[in-house]
Amino acid sequence: MVHKATEKEEKKMKFFKGWAKEMNMAQKFPYVVVNGKYLKRVKYGKHKLDYYGSKLPERCHDCGARVGMYHAIGCDWERIPDTSEQMLGHPKLKGFATKKGGKVYG
Numbered sequence: 001m002v003h004k005a006t007e008k009e010e011k012k013m014k015f016f017k018g019w020a021k022e023m024n025m026a027q028k029f030p031y032v033v034v035n036g037k038y039l040k041r042v043k044y045g046k047h048k049l050d051y052y053g054s055k056l057p058e059r060c061h062d063c064g065a066r067v068g069m070y071h072a073i074g075c076d077w078e079r080i081p082d083t084s085e086q087m088l089g090h091p092k093l094k095g096f097a098t099k100k101g102g103k104v105y106g
């Protein structure tokens with residue numbers, strides 16, 4: 001299932017201008033490169049920390065990703081896939097990639 005953010009949604013939710021573009025760009029990068037390893041990113045709603053108590057909020061509180069979408073690049077809620085550490089500002093984070101072994105975008 002493809003998740004696409006729309007400008008209509010951007011307006012309705014009162015997100016910043018350019019939100020939809022930023023979200024759709026983030027969906028093109030399923031991999032993150034950490035410590036030299038390509039890891040599959042964790043979509044919003046797939047990490048135990050996404051749940052407050054037992055309830056999963058409809059959207060990421062930081063970037064506004066819907067359940068099943070990748071977080072925006074730079075979201076403070078996205079986690080390193082294998083360690084669950086915060087991704088934003090992680091010292092071993094190299095960047096994002098469209099495929100395993102592909103070019104790394106910082």
Ligand SMILES: [Zn+2]
Nearest residue numbers: 060063071075
């Ligand atoms: Zn997020």
